[in-house]
Amino acid sequence: MSLIDQAGAVRSGEELDVAKIATFLQGIDGSLQGLPTVSQFPGGASNLTYLLSYGERELILRRPPFGAKAKSAHDMLREANIMAELKPVYPYVPSVFATCQDRAVMDSDFYVMERLRGIILRNKLPPGLVLSESDTRQLCLNVIDKMIALHKVDYQAAGLAHLAKGEGYVQRQIAGWSERFRKARTDDVVDCEEVMRWLAEKMPAADVATCLIHNDFRFDNVVLDADDPLKVIGVLDWEMATLGDPLMDLGNTLAYWVQADDEPQFMMMRRQPTHLPGMLTRKEVIAYYGEQTGYRTDHFDFYEIYGLFRLAVIIQQIYYRFHHGQTTNPQFAMFGHVVNYLDQRCRNLIAQSTI
Numbered sequence: 001m002s003l004i005d006q007a008g009a010v011r012s013g014e015e016l017d018v019a020k021i022a023t024f025l026q027g028i029d030g031s032l033q034g035l036p037t038v039s040q041f042p043g044g045a046s047n048l049t050y051l052l053s054y055g056e057r058e059l060i061l062r063r064p065p066f067g068a069k070a071k072s073a074h075d076m077l078r079e080a081n082i083m084a085e086l087k088p089v090y091p092y093v094p095s096v097f098a099t100c101q102d103r104a105v106m107d108s109d110f111y112v113m114e115r116l117r118g119i120i121l122r123n124k125l126p127p128g129l130v131l132s133e134s135d136t137r138q139l140c141l142n143v144i145d146k147m148i149a150l151h152k153v154d155y156q157a158a159g160l161a162h163l164a165k166g167e168g169y170v171q172r173q174i175a176g177w178s179e180r181f182r183k184a185r186t187d188d189v190v191d192c193e194e195v196m197r198w199l200a201e202k203m204p205a206a207d208v209a210t211c212l213i214h215n216d217f218r219f220d221n222v223v224l225d226a227d228d229p230l231k232v233i234g235v236l237d238w239e240m241a242t243l244g245d246p247l248m249d250l251g252n253t254l255a256y257w258v259q260a261d262d263e264p265q266f267m268m269m270r271r272q273p274t275h276l277p278g279m280l281t282r283k284e285v286i287a288y289y290g291e292q293t294g295y296r297t298d299h300f301d302f303y304e305i306y307g308l309f310r311l312a313v314i315i316q317q318i319y320y321r322f323h324h325g326q327t328t329n330p331q332f333a334m335f336g337h338v339v340n341y342l343d344q345r346c347r348n349l350i351a352q353s354t355i
Helices: 018-028 076-086 133-151 169-184 193-202 246-254 282-293 301-323 335-352
Strands: 037-040 048-054 057-063 096-100 110-114 211-213 222-224 232-235 242-244
Touching (some): 057 076, 076 096, 076 110, 133 211, 133 232, 133 246, 169 193, 169 242, 169 301, 193 335, 211 246, 242 246, 246 282, 246 301, 301 335
Antiparallel strands (some): 037 048, 057 110, 211 242, 222 232
């Protein structure tokens, strides 16, 4: 069985008009003849990802979820432009092939990029991939190193200074995510007021730095070399990339970092194999990141709680759409319970915090 990440059948209700897309792509590259075979990658809580196969030529199409209302949360052209600007200085970004705003082609903006063929790790290793404990540790360090490399990119030289909104990134994030939660709250979830109040009171007075940050840096957004699974060849999903505080980025990453000794409820949320022997614990990740960057991480409680709260808001925004019938995906039915759990997890960490 191939270790390379595989697409499957297109989910019901998420089909594309293949003929219109094929005509559009042929206008850009005349060698793309006929209709591509279309399949879809797992996921889909956020933007949707499709594989367009023209024989050996493979392209990836990204579009917003059907029924999405907030353009700013699914700005496909912004994502594609960031990728194109970043590619020369951060080689792990896929090459953008085309962007499209034509509503005669699709009901939303979309972009197409070249496919990076490789291994993507989800909640467990794919069948046939066996890693020793030492290999797993090295893989873990290699992935973290790619985040650190991103944070060290000279964003001005890369032409990405236009993303800057000035000092105060942490403050903007706490205010913004709190407002988003209040707007998306449904009557069957907790109000998260204790967590939002604590974050507002305990936020640091200043950003530790301004860096290019990914905001969704996880194992399932990293592509590994099929011939050398410890080697990172790509980083995907740049929709939330911006300039901001790098510790906030690390806090976001650790919200998904479920380790071997975590409680069963958190383990059920696991979407990457960070529980395996050899994987760094969250504390070890924080320590390693601090050693490699020089940033102080001794009061990381704030960033960890922020990351969990932000994840709760993202899940609640999806659940809001389900609750109000804007999406019918049955996997979203339990998301309200997940939000309640994350709120409790935040409050437990607040109780233990020394900040």
